[in-house]
Amino acid sequence: MSRKKIVTMLGLMLVSVGLLAQNKVKLSLVDEQTGEPLGFATVSVMKNGQSKPSNYALTDENGKATIESVKKGSYSLRAELMGYVTYTTTVKMESEDLDLGEIKMKLDAEAIDAASVSATGNPVIIKKDTVEYTASAFKTTDNDVLEDLLKKLPGVEVAEDGSITANGQTISKITIDGKTFFLDDPQMASKNIPAKMVDKLKVIQKKSEQAEFTGIDDGQEETVIDLTVQQGMMRGLIGQVSGGAGADIPSQDGVKSDVRYTGNAFIGSFKDDTQISLILNGNNTNNRGGTNRSGNMMMGMMGGGGGMGRGQGGWGGGNGITTSYLAGLNAASTFFDDKMDLGGNYIDNYNRNDVEESSQKTTYLQDMNVITNSDGIGNTISGGHSFGFRLDHDFSKNTSILFQPQINIGTGSYIQSSTDATLNDDLNGNVTKVNDSYTDNTGNNKNLSASGFLLFRQRLGIPGRTLTLAANVSASNNNLNGLNTNGITSYVGGTSSLTEVRQSFENKEDSYSASGTLTYTEPLGN
Template sequence: MNLNLKATIVALLACASAYAQSYTVKAVLKDSQSGEAVSFATVSLHNPANDKGIAYELSDENGKATLEGVKNGNYIFRAELLGYKKFEKKIEVKDADLDLGTVKMAPDARMLEAAKVTDRGNPIQMKRDTISFTASTFKTTDNDMLEDLLKKIPGMEISENGTITHNGKEISKITIDGKTFFLNDPQVATKNLPAKIVDKLRVVEKKSDQAEFTGIDDGEEETILDLSIKPGMMNGLFGNVMGGAGHDIPSTDITGDWRWQTGGFVGNFSTDFQVSGVFNANNTNNRGFNDLAGSMMGNMRGGGMGGPGMGQGQGGWGQRNGITTSYMGGLNVGTNLFDDKMELSGNYMYNGTEQSVEEQSSKTTHLEDSDLIYNSTGSSLTGTHGHRIGMRMEHKFSDNTSVIFEPRINFGGGDFLQQDSTYTDTYTLATDATTKTNDSKKLNSGANKNLSASGFALLRQKLGIPGRTITVMGRYSVSQNNLNGNNYSLTNVYDDSGTPTATEINQNYSQLQNSYSAFARATYTQPIVDNLYAEINLAYNWNKSISDKATTDAVTGAAIDSYSNHITNDFSSEEAGANLLYQREDFRAQLGFAVIPSKTHNYTQSGAAYKVDTTITRFNWSPTAMVFGEIGENGSVRLFYRGRSQTPSTNQLITVADNSNPLAVSFGNPNLAPYFSHNLNGDIRYNNKKTYASVNARINGSYTQDPIVNANWYTGGVTYSMPINGPASIGLGGNIFANIPIAKTNFTVFNMLRVNWSQNSSYVGKDINTATYLNPDGSLDYNKFFADYDLIRPKLTENQTKTLGITERLRITYRIDALEFQVSGRTRMSHSDYFLADTRSETTTWNNELAANSTWTHDLAGLSLKGEFMYHWYKGYATQQPDEYIFNAEISKQILKKKATVALKGYDILGQAKNLTVSDSGNVHTESLNNTLGRYVILSFTYRFGTFDRSKMRGPGGPGGPGGPPPMR
């Protein structure tokens, strides 16, 4: 090789080495006025000759931006963000990294004003299984909780008991940046998280962890709400504490009570670590959690130990029934470990409630030749307390192997005291005459202790080629529920001459229920050809419940065998299935089937004389289908079908009578068979990214074979009730939600229409001589009764109920920087037809509402005003209800350099709120009126600390956020 060639090679290598050398350009973006970090700005380098972009990056939550891979040369450094003037600077990179230090960005008032017009109507974005909302689009005050924000979001509804639904689907859990927040209790978030910390909200139709891995739908989809915290609050400790006191202002001379509330939230959030604590206590019906201990006690009472309790009806517009004092405190922690290979979260919470309910109710039971009319008044006191511990661990051993484990433990207890007076009249259709049938007074009390543990585990493994996977999933649960109580009643039954016969019951009882369950599923997926996959799965399901009840005479202490029992129920099923999945980027289709043999074994013993030992086997098969497709760039459609076999509950199998209400005696049926349900669901979504209009329509249908329904018969005005398997039931429903901004104005229209239709059956007995099957003490002789079961069954006449429900809601929102104003109207119609033999009766009720609410803020003065007005009127009820006018108002003022807020709130200022609930079940129509909190005022003080201040709370799109509306002022 000659000298010239060597020199040439050396020169080329030197040039290549120099060319390959690259450097970094760093900068920190800050607001020129406030000095705060400017996050999510676009930072770029451009060629000064032709303005061609060379490198791009986004600034992080601290305003930092690093451009990598920059060669030697001259460039134009540029930083851009909506709401700021564009920053440009000529720079030179020369054989070293370049640090530009602090880059100050000046706010652009003209751009902010333009953003008000162009982006204000963009609150919703839809993408496949996710609907996203920008929180700052909806106006909230410093004192508002997440619940207040959710009520403003189109399609979002919160029921009286705190259940959250979006477009008709219940939200089962809330996560923060994908990390679990207090596991499966959304109320902890909605009642305790400040609305102002939320940046984005995403409603996600989430598949199960197993289905997300395999891509094959397994029918265990759930709807979750994922929150993202505002970037300026993702580093450092922040929170708020609140306390307030006030008093009732009764509409009558009755002396009111003091009202108080206190609460707090403290959090520290980052991309890798989250910790938050909450506490909440009040006597203003603002329970900040799901009362699991109360639910477990209620399940026991519903099984024959005092009835389900008062204040549980549905149907009105009212607040939660009764007056509730509640308290809770909890800690939630989530973190990433081992270089983000493990996500670990855990939580603990303690909670308690005390509820006082007063109730007036009327019930009409439609029979073939008469109507039974019940009227009652009563009251109840209920207390509960509970502890909850939960954890979730997801660990990724490698790109191919991962596990999830999620255990939970709950324990607690409670007590109750319930009393009421009831009288019954019989209206005879042929004679148009009403006669007195019976009356009763009863008092029930008891105390409960409960413990439950459950868990979920999943192993996921990829096998060599893409699409080939194996998963193994398991679930378990164990629970123990103990209830001790007293049941007292005095009943008068009147004969044709009006002469009463009195019966007194005074019993103590003790019941213990133990339940166990286990479920396992294994799946294997295999790619067949391009875009086509096959799956096979095997599953096993087992549950067992054991119940022991001992009843004694409260005076003598003698055992009462007829109201004591032991029952064991054992159910198991196996499932084998296969699925085919075809998948493209814009289309998915799944088709499959499963065979499901099942076996139910029930053993029941009451005293020494009555024993039942039955075994029932069933064979079901279930096709499954799913279709998903995108409609252009703006729409999508989904359709699902699945079938499921379910078993009777322990309470439905217990033959021992529940005599806590001597005028309504119920008992179980050991002959019950499992039932099978077919379910069809679908939705269509459309989101216009230019006009920001969005439409979401849902349909659902169900067909249930061998459903468990009630059979009722009547003797001496006493209702006897027993569950049996009935004819198939049908349910159809649909709803459509539309959110439409009006051109480039500040107005948005939201409309919701929901239609439901159902056909269900119950049974009404006739010519059943109940006295034949009664013991001398009035209890049921189960041997005689179930020995004649095949003779009694034909005496039960089918009562068919067809119900049509229609709900329409229209809301118009006007929104500018300082003001949000909404007017809305809502009506709910329910029409039920009852068919019993050759007779037909019907009821039609209307619940109507007109409402208006507004939120006004003056940022410079730190002043906020909120007002809410509702007008309710009702039609078609057996007892005509007066119209009601509800007015709530709040005024708040920021103090202490806007770190604190003083607020004065008035609730039900006109003193007209009430709780009307309505239900239709079989041939029974019930209307109940409960006490409510009523009119009161409360003065509160809220203090914010850490990064929780106004300067960090700006809405995205103004200084500090990418491409949304300007800050709410």
């Protein structure tokens, strides 16, 4: 290849890199008068000639924000926060990051309302204790689910286990138009609801039911996500079915690859005051389709007498291949002129985890090497049924009751086998076996738990005078039985000896708890 061609190719490569370069815009927002940092403000850049922001970010509690992945070009930058005059400026991105330093925001005497802010095309709006996102401002595909949308929202994070946090606060539940969706399992929504059906998404700091009724903060808050359904999807059934299949890449020639598959179906009706949803999910790609409801049960199974524990390498911990099947039905509706909210759900799930491990460890000593070969397989199966119910009824404008029971039924089993061989290498070509060992553990588990929450609320004549009674009860029964077998064969002086231990165990655990709180509030002063 000629020198001229090489120079030309290098030039083209450098031009391509320059075109693809994406940089950051950094800034911090402060109050013009006090100098205090302004957190949770929306900062966006809009390319000249466009009607929607191309990139955006939220300021943190220190007022700082970084807008990622901004391509070269000229942009209109906006900083917006409720109660402040919108700040706008023109920025030009070159080949380096841009630091705008400290930007001072002026208070708006008339306090900009939410409608005027949203009219600018702002994808994020801050309203006191609520952060509202416009779903259409974040690019998703037709097959994406809510979890894919959440991962694109500034301030929202989805962990590897599927748990969701917003601005550092754990999301405890997801509601649809104010109605609870699968009660206390936000992952049933995040992993199954189609992203395309969401119009608005609100992250809300919600006080406890008792605090909302009495108006007195009891310090018990939760962070919830409320979804608003697209208007065009509220007139009939919403459906989405997706699936795929493929094969693992073989680890070596001649080894047959396993087939991987995934399938998901969502059918929902969101008409008037009634919501009904059906979820079906099946795969062998380590996606449970909802919260791991068998986690605590399986921890109990891996306990007494050794369980799944493996002295050298360790087992479990999410390794291997998990096959999951899940079916869920959720319903919620309003009756008696909005005086009664009634909802419930049922979940049936099955999970199977298969683990294969193989390792070789060499310990180098001064006069010899110690070699340890280990192999093992593990199989864990769990399944169960979950029933949840919620009743919130206003008998009158002064008297209401909230009742929320839940029942969980679970079963499971495990099998774990491992072998280890230890050899000594004297560094002269002589390798001798020191010992062989094996472990075989099996177990079965049954679990039943039930809980209930009751809240009675009564207003007494004058505003602020209230009486509330809250009660919590729970009971659980857990039965575990299994057999652990361990053996070791030692080789000394040309002879071998076997030592074997067999241990059967049975654990039964029952627990009960009950608590109640009676609260009276009286307004002070006139």
